[in-house]
Amino acid sequence: MGSAAEPLKVIIIGAGIGGLATASFVRQQGHHVEVYESSKFAKELGAAIHIPPNAHSLLRKIGIDPIAIGANPCTRLTMFASSGFKINSIDTSAGRKWEFPWVLGHRVKLHDALKEAATSAGATLHLSKSATRIDPHQGIVEFDDGTSANGDDSKPFSSGKSAFRFLVPREAVLSDPQTKHYASTDGEMVIVYHADRRLVMYPTSDNSILNFVCIHPEEETASKATGDWNNDATKEMLLDVYRDFHQDFKSILNKSNAESLKIWKLLDMTPLESWSDEKLALLGDAAHPFLPHQGQGGAVAIEDAAALGVLLEAGLRPEDVPDRLSLYEEIRRPRANKLQEYTRLAGEDLKPGQAQKFDVRDYTNYNFDHDEFDNSTKRLKEWKETK
Ligand SMILES: Cc1cc2nc3c(=O)[nH]c(=O)nc-3n(C[C@H](O)[C@H](O)[C@H](O)COP(=O)(O)OP(=O)(O)OC[C@H]3O[C@@H](n4cnc5c(N)ncnc54)[C@H](O)[C@@H]3O)c2cc1C
Numbered sequence: 001m002g003s004a005a006e007p008l009k010v011i012i013i014g015a016g017i018g019g020l021a022t023a024s025f026v027r028q029q030g031h032h033v034e035v036y037e038s039s040k041f042a043k044e045l046g047a048a049i050h051i052p053p054n055a056h057s058l059l060r061k062i063g064i065d066p067i068a069i070g071a072n073p074c075t076r077l078t079m080f081a082s083s084g085f086k087i088n089s090i091d092t093s094a095g096r097k098w099e100f101p102w103v104l105g106h107r108v109k110l111h112d113a114l115k116e117a118a119t120s121a122g123a124t125l126h127l128s129k130s131a132t133r134i135d136p137h138q139g140i141v142e143f144d145d146g147t148s149a150n151g152d153d154s155k156p157f158s159s160g161k162s163a164f165r166f167l168v169p170r171e172a173v174l175s176d177p178q179t180k181h182y183a184s185t186d187g188e189m190v191i192v193y194h195a196d197r198r199l200v201m202y203p204t205s206d207n208s209i210l211n212f213v214c215i216h217p218e219e220e221t222a223s224k225a226t227g228d229w230n231n232d233a234t235k236e237m238l239l240d241v242y243r244d245f246h247q248d249f250k251s252i253l254n255k256s257n258a259e260s261l262k263i264w265k266l267l268d269m270t271p272l273e274s275w276s277d278e279k280l281a282l283l284g285d286a287a288h289p290f291l292p293h294q295g296q297g298g299a300v301a302i303e304d305a306a307a308l309g310v311l312l313e314a315g316l317r318p319e320d321v322p323d324r325l326s327l328y329e330e331i332r333r334p335r336a337n338k339l340q341e342y343t344r345l346a347g348e349d350l351k352p353g354q355a356q357k358f359d360v361r362d363y364t365n366y367n368f369d370h371d372e373f374d375n376s377t378k379r380l381k382e383w384k385e386t387k
Pocket of ligand 1: 015018020036050051131165284286292301
């Protein structure tokens with residue numbers, strides 16, 4: 001960190017969604033920002049991502065308009081049983097209105113926009129730099145090509161599920177008379193439930209591509225899936241796991257192609273005892289990894305970024321940084337943990353005879369009705385009044 005009244009020197013490890021968003025928010029306070037990314041190209045996955053209102057409003061604050069980069073509003077949520085029976089269909093644009101809508105974006109485009117926002121705001125991005133040791137007291141990060149033991153006390157464990165993911169051109173589903181009505185409404189998300197597995201399909205990239213996430217018991221694909229997001233899978237595996245689904249859904253799955261079909265094991269993690277230590281703070285998945293059942297993991301990482309941007313305000317003295325990072329943890333931990341808990345509930349298996357376990361609307365208000373920039377601003381003001 002720099003000397004008093006000078007801008008701080010902020011080092012961010014990882015140019016993912018959370019790291020790049022943090023770079024933009026912290027640059028808005030005038031601090032020097034260096035981002036170190038272990039991969040060579042800082043390349044994102046070819047898959048879609050929900051951008052819920054709680055993240056959409058924050059992205060706008062750092063100059064990113066998700067709609068301008070092809071994210072389309074989520075207009076309808078339709079749920080089926082695996083037999084083909086329609087359980088419910090909800091017009092998501094009716095009822096409660098959010099200042100910025102729930103939109104469905106493409107990860108690569110979002111990541112590119114975050115990179116552009118951070119670097120044009122003055123953050124420096126270093127690629128192929130893997131952090132191996134961080135000294136939270138000195139604020140020193142070491143980089144090395146070799147491995148290093150770390151002091152992290154998190155314990156990843158299996159959630160019992162794995163997931164296929166893939167993209168299909170929407171036209172492929174629309175041009176088949178058997179499947180076209182599942183994709184005929186712009187912005188419609190379709191969820192098909194079976195007791196222990198489900199299929200989630202939604203459009204992205206101006207409604208031109210359909211994104212699929214197919215969550216199922218991990219033992220059925222154990223030979224292929226690991227915690228890595230990029231294991232290749234085959235259509236045969238996919239169709240075998242979903243063999244008891246109605247023929248319409250199997251016809252949709254049959255349109256997957258080998259190039260984009262991947263599988264990964266959904267890992268959960270015991271909560272960390274602490275997210276901050278002196279000059280070090282964790283954010284995003286490093287602090288609170290998310291299962292994909294609610295599409296909130298990236299959004300919560302962006303909320304962390306906004307909180308750090310508010311709390312590391314311009315003119316902050318280096319000796320005051322540890323207190324601000326403790327406050328960051330105090331503000332962010334309860335919300336992140338609650339969202340993780342909702343996400344676990346959303347992913348639970350159905351009981352016998354139960355058509356649908358989870359109504360997305362149950363938790364929508366808590367998830368969406370939150371502006372972390374405003375919340376952290378208010379909490380910082382209250383905190384200062386106690387000093
Ligand atoms: C298939 C899939 C679908 C998802 N869908 C959604 C969704 O719809 N909505 C949503 O909100 N969330 C979604 N998520 C979750 C979301 O992607 C994550 O929660 C989010 O990416 C977390 O951001 P992050 O910056 O913490 O981590 P990441 O985006 O994973 O970024 C971490 C970065 O750090 C780098 N790195 C790691 N170690 C080091 C090191 N030692 N040194 C330097 N760099 C390092 C990595 O290379 C990576 O670039 C999904 C996740 C997956 C896998």
